[in-house]
Amino acid sequence: MRDADLGRRLEELRARYPAAQPDVMVEVVRAVLSTMHGDLSAPQASLLSEVEELGRTIATAKAEIAALKVDDITASHIPSATDELDAIVAHTAAATDSILEVCETLDRVGEALAKDAGAPVGAAAAAQLQDATTRIYEACSFQDITGQRITKVVATLQAIEAKVACMLATFGERGAGIERPAPAEEMLLNGPQLPANAMDQTDIDKLLASFD
Amino acid sequence: MAIDKSMNVLIVDDYKTMLRIIRNLLKQIEFHNVEEATDGAEALAKLRGGNFGLVISDWNMQPMTGLQLLQEVRADGKLKATPFIMITAESKAENVVAAKQAGVSNYIVKPFNAETLRDKIEKVLGHA
Structure with missing residues (x-):
């Protein structure tokens, strides 16, 4: 030809x-x-x-x-990380409010005790002090929950990083494998749920009672 | 049924802050004999070497999760009747169901308050 x-x-x-x-x-x-x-x-x-x-x-x-499902980055990964960060901000703000309220209560109890410095601490003041410390203990649990949320955000960023690395490998060195982190759900490690989706203690009590 | 508050309680969590919070809340409800473990393996070793009337454990720990610890406890002839409360941020129904099927005595979702802790301990030990 x-x-x-x-x-x-x-x-x-x-x-x-x-x-x-x-x-x-x-x-x-x-x-x-x-x-x-x-x-x-x-x-x-x-x-x-x-x-x-x-x-x-x-x-x-x-x-x-x-x-690689690159669309997941904008459709799922980023919104999920944003929601977790929003929940962290809300939880730390609530914990700070609780602790500040307790501090104000302690201030008031302290002022009342100072006025009556010679008198023994009354039962009411002692109860107020005990209640104040209990509320501080409860509020401090934010550190655990926010720590777990931050871990989820880090995992999301790592998933995005892995997708970007795979794309670079696809256009650079041929034959690079597509690696994805193992889903945490395999071990039922879902972490804290977002407040809008979470079951509260009452829901959990009902679910447990359904087994009896 | 009166609860023996002098019993040994083992609390298990990989967050030191959480251990401190739970220990202090237990102290406020007059449980003074509290030991701590920061992972499942350490908890199992303490349980097998001691005499504990209650285990309060987190779920989300590595390498042994709280669920795996619970399964080990229930599979151990000497420990299987030990009351076991899970305190966790895992609040999905599938988690609660899995824990119940593994033999959990009660389940507290984080964040929790002192009243919930007291209530669940009384329920569990009242039935023990």
């Missing part, structure tokens, strides 16, 4: 497939090759083979990017 014929056939195929996709390109190249069997010179065959390989590479890259 002469170069003019090859050019004409390629033009025909291009006209037939104006918005050719990579997999369609592969098909087209195969079609061209099959019709030109025996007519190609060695350099032409080599060139067409390169084109066919390029089409396959693009199709594979598309499939790999789709498998």
